[in-house]
Amino acid sequence: MPVMHEACKELRSYLRYGHHECIVTTVNGGGEVNAAPMGVEFVNNLIILKPYIDTRTYSNILDVGEVTLNITSDSLLYYYALFKPGEIRYGSSKRVRPLRILGNVDMYVEAVVDSISKHDGKVATVSLRPILCYMGCGSRLAYSRANSLLIEALIHYTKLNPLINEGKFEEVENRYEAIKEVYHVVLKVGNDELKKIITDVMLRSSDIIKAVAAGVSAM
Ligand SMILES: Cc1cc2nc3c(=O)[nH]c(=O)nc-3n(C[C@H](O)[C@H](O)[C@H](O)COP(=O)(O)O)c2cc1C
Structure with missing residues (x-):
């Protein structure tokens, strides 16, 4: 066809x-x-x-x-x-x-x-x-590290709970560290909107980690 x-x-x-x-x-x-x-x-x-x-x-x-x-x-x-x-x-x-x-x-x-x-x-x-x-209209965006890194952070974030459910706490910690690294870079190279968003992702991730530390499942 x-x-x-x-x-x-x-x-x-x-x-x-x-x-x-x-x-x-x-x-x-x-x-x-x-x-x-x-x-x-x-x-x-x-x-x-x-x-x-x-x-x-x-x-x-x-x-x-x-x-x-x-x-x-x-x-x-x-x-x-x-x-x-x-x-x-x-x-x-x-x-x-x-x-x-x-x-x-x-x-x-x-x-x-x-x-x-x-x-x-x-x-x-x-x-x-x-x-x-x-x-479609197109992404209409030059390559932006902040943009790409935010997507990376979102991937790490969505892996946290599945990994917790599987008991893979070392991997959870690695993913959390990766989100923190992204957070610092986006704060340097992102615009205000992306800075606000990465801060939100960071806080959501910290909440999950705190809940794990307290022995509760969050999200
Ligand atoms: C960039 C990116 C890629 C993802 N790829 C997948 C994937 O291939 N398969 C999957 O199950 N989840 C993937 N996820 C996680 C899902 O998007 C996430 O679990 C989502 O909450 C599922 O939504 P739903 O329950 O409404 O379908 C990805 C997340 C991000 C940020």
Whole structure:
């Protein structure tokens, strides 16, 4: 199908460095939208997603079988997806039910489930077939260390609780140290908005660490 072929050509270019990050939008059976940052890879014309099975993204994929990938480098959208979903503005996708995120998005990919496998008790591998791919407004951003580091900090942050649940406290400590390093750099090279956001991520991370020290699970 020509649309599919074009979509794959564009995608191959955008996802050419292996593992990439994006924001995945899905809907549940009732049509309620959900946005979550997720890693993606493009392999043999399929998009590979590896969601933890306890995520809303995974249960929505099981329910509805459709996703919209919002490909963006803008760290603010990742932060909003995790902590301030009410700040995200949505528009309709063209062929699938999950909405697309409006704003600084480079490319939208509408995709349907090709196959799902659960290779361990925690993470599933979801293969998605892209059916439509089109450009958004773009991230419109020169390379910014603060922007990239904020995304790194968000990844470390989202790993804290899974690692605590697995009892991997040394890794928790390493991730916390990494967040602290990011915090100091973003305070040096970020603008006021990113400084405020990294401070929020730092505080949320400290709360989790304090709760662990006190023997309670937080988040
Ligand atoms: C940049 C980035 C990439 C992420 N990649 C994944 C991933 O590939 N799989 C996953 O399960 N969680 C990933 N996470 C964590 C999820 O985004 C996080 O657990 C989120 O709360 C899941 O949301 P949901 O339950 O609404 O689906 C990532 C987080 C960030 C910041």
